[in-house]
Amino acid sequence: MAINKFRKDMLVTALIITIAIFLIxxxxxxxxxxxxxxxxxxxxxxxxxxxxxxxxSERFFYLFTKGECSFDRLRLNELGKQLADMGRTLTVYDNKKLTRRQSYNDLKRKYFISELKFYNMNKELDDKCGKKNSIILFFYNVEGNEESLRQGYVLDILGKEYNDLSILSFDKDFDDYSIKSLTSFYGVEKAPTIIINYENKYQGFVSEGELRAVLNENKTN
Amino acid sequence: MFEIYIWIISFVSLYISIFWIIISSRLEKNQSNELKEFPFVTVAVPAWNEEKTIINTVKSLIQLDYPKDKIEIIVVDDGSKDDTSKILKNFLKKEKISYVKVIKQNNTGKAGALNTALKIAKGDYFGVFDADSLASEKSLKLMLPYFSNEKIGAVISPIKVLNPRNTIEKIQRLEYIFSSFIRKLMSNVNTLHITHGVLSLFRTGVIRKLGGFDSKFNRNLTEDFEIALRLRKNDYQILLCEENVNYTKVPNNLKSLWFQRVRWFRGFMVNTLRYKGMVMRKRYGLLGRFQLPLELLTVCVVFISAGFMGYQVIIRLYNFFIKLSILKIHFFDLFKIPTIKQVVLEINFKLFFSFFVVLIAGIYLYIIAHRYVDEKWRFHLVSFIYLFLYPIIRSLQWVHAFILEVLGAKERWR
Structure with a gap:
């Protein structure tokens, strides 16, 4: 009755199976x-x-209509929202990464560059055709920055509410030449920092009410 | 850091689960040999304020299928403030039972009460039986044949919960089923190191030789665990007699359960530290090189998990309230029902696949544990609480026990 049914190979077998499951x-x-x-x-x-x-298409119309600003503002807004969605997806995936870190970083870099391209295009169109939409640059910090997180929530809700608002988010410390140029141009020293419509800079957390006031004021001007 | 921790935990948990599954796959139901001679047996019942349960407990011992001239029952009333001994004496007088002795003494603790019985015990075997438990009729006839050689120092039985009614009792019912099964596996690989109070049989001579139950060691809250470790340290084996099942009453509310477990866990810590010399020692075989290190590792994991868990809960609650305070009525606007693709892509497979397998292995062991003790298996709310929420409660109990131990809080076994 007191039979010892243990054999050392059971420990080894368990180890092999565990390693196999881990590898799977x-x-x-x-x-x-x-x-x-x-x-x-x-x-x-x-x-x-x-x-x-x-x-x-915008360039085409501009050239062939001798400088008329006939581009579709709604479509431009859509592009901005698309970029914001893309940013959210990338953030979720980025949090899950364990392998292929470099690929994720390359994607992020590409994404920030796309945002910057969008920003430039927006500025060019606003200069040519007169400003109608609002655009916000949001510089955040990924490492445990509570204020950046809170600012993100506020911007999320405003982005949903204001159809003509584009929000472009940048990791303040991301190692890329274009982002460094941007932060140095605007003198971004801390996160969060937001730039509204190319020139109004706010460092630190800005409340929903304050932002709403600035956006509404810009709309009426 | 968090990921590495999760990997270590899942690897260890998976390894242990698979090891037990391998052992259980070789498990066969034992059949006790028939007892040819009837050795004299003493059953000691330490009691403290047990007037409600003592009669039933003693009745179950009286009804044991064993020659009455070969058994003595010693009830030690360890300074009860109620009428435990009075009620029992009246009952024995009325029933004219002479082989049950009742001793009343000042409160010395459970170990002290057991030592009182041990001093006067006439039996070759010494049984320990709690005053809130019920023994099965065949207990002695089934358990005694397990003492097949001199190195077997003690034999225990699986325990089932007596009439579980509320959720707390039903959770413990599952816990006892599972622990009885794991004890059987431990018995099979010779790593069993517990002699509980729901009828553990010892060789009287061995216990006397080892100095009896430990009533002197500072704040020893689990003398049953201590004596088991002492037996193992002295190269005695402990076996589980699976054919016999005894029943016990369990705490019926969270507060009593909490304090019982905190006491057990404190006892575990004190006694494991006391017998730390057995850990990783070749002499103690799989017990020293696998079981005890594993238990220490489990305790460490429980503490670290409780820390991580607490941190995560605080951070998440903080973020939740911050988000709620900022977004107010817009809070729920940000929620979208995710697509299947989003759900799949958001799972951190590398991290949680092994956890998922551990969960399946756990459920498998849970099912075969039920089969093994002839209990019906069903997956209901209590199972869910037992599998998913109860471990969290246990972690907190461990933390509480640790804090009390560090602070040196005084507590007797009751």
Whole structure:
């Protein structure tokens, strides 16, 4: 009755099975990372193509209508919202990354560059045709910055409420030349910092009420 | 950091689950040998304020299927403030039972009460039986044949919960089923190191040789665990007799359950530290090199998890309220029902796949544990609480026990 049914190979077998299950988990995770990167790349590619297509058609009309500003503002807003959605997706995927860190960083870089391109295009059109839409640059910090997080919530809700508002978010400390140029141009020293309509700079958390007031004022001007 | 921690936990949990599954796959129901001779047995019942349960407990011992001239029952009333001994004496007088002795003494603690019985015990075997439990008729006949050689120092039985009614009792019912099953597996690989109070049989000579139950060691709250470790330290084996099942009453509210477990966990910490010399020692085989390190690791994991859990809860609640305070009525505007693709892509598979497998392994062990003790298995709300919420409560109990131990809070076994 007191038979010892233990054999050392049971410990080894358990170890082998555990390692095998872990490896399967890693492999599935790797496959999922690939899917995420493919998904984000496709979204980014679509966003870039849409943006390019918009820019080309706008230029075409501008050239062939001898300087008339006949571009579709709604479509421009849509491009801004698309970029914001893309940013959210990328943030979610970025939090899950374990492998392919470089690929994620490249995607983020590409995304920030797309945002900057959009910003430039917006500025160019506003200068040419007179400003009608609002645009916000939001510089945040990813590392445990509560104020950035809170500012993000506020901007999210405003972005949903104001149809003609485009919000472009940038990781203040991201290692890219274009972002560094932007932060140095605007003198961004801390996160969160927001720039409203190219020139109004606010450092630190800005409440929903304050932002609403600024946006409404810009609308009436 | 968090990811590395999750990996370590899931790896260890998975490894242990698979190890137990392998052991359980070789599990066969034992059949006790028939008892040819009837050795003299003493059953000691330490009691403290047990007037409500003592009669039923003693009745179950009287009804044991064992020659009455080969058994003595010693009830030690350890300074009860109620009428435990009076009620019992009246009952014995009325029933004209002479082989049950009742001793009343000042409160010395459970170990002290057991030592009082041990001093006068005539039996070759010494049984420990709590005053809130019920023994099965065949207990002695089934358990005694397990003492097949001199190195077997103690034999215990699986325990079931007596008439579980409310949720707290039903959760403990599952807990006892699972722990009985794990004890069987431990018994099979010779790592069992517990002799509970719901009828543990010891060789009287061995217990006397080892100095009896520990009533002197500072704040020893689990003398049953201590004596088991002492037996193991002295190279005695402990076995589980699966054919016999005894029943016990369990705490019926969270407060009593909480304090019972805190006491057990404090006892575990004190005694494990006291017997730390057995950890990783070749002499103690799988117990020293696998079971005890594993238990220490589990306790460490529980503490770290409680820390992480507390941190996560605070951070998430903080973020939730911040978000709520900023967004106010817009709060729910930000929620969208995710698509299947979003759900799949948001799962951190590398991190949680092994956790998922651990969960399946746990459920599998849970099912076979039920089968093993001939209990019906059903997945209901109580199972859900037991599998998912109860571990959180246990973690907090461990933290409470640790804090009390560090502060040196005084507590007797009752």
């Amino acid at each position: 988990g890693f492999y599935l995770g790797y496959l999922l990372d690939n899917l995420r990167i493919d998904d984000a790349s496709q979204l980014l590619k679509k966003s870039e193509l849409d943006s390019e297509s918009f820019e080309i």
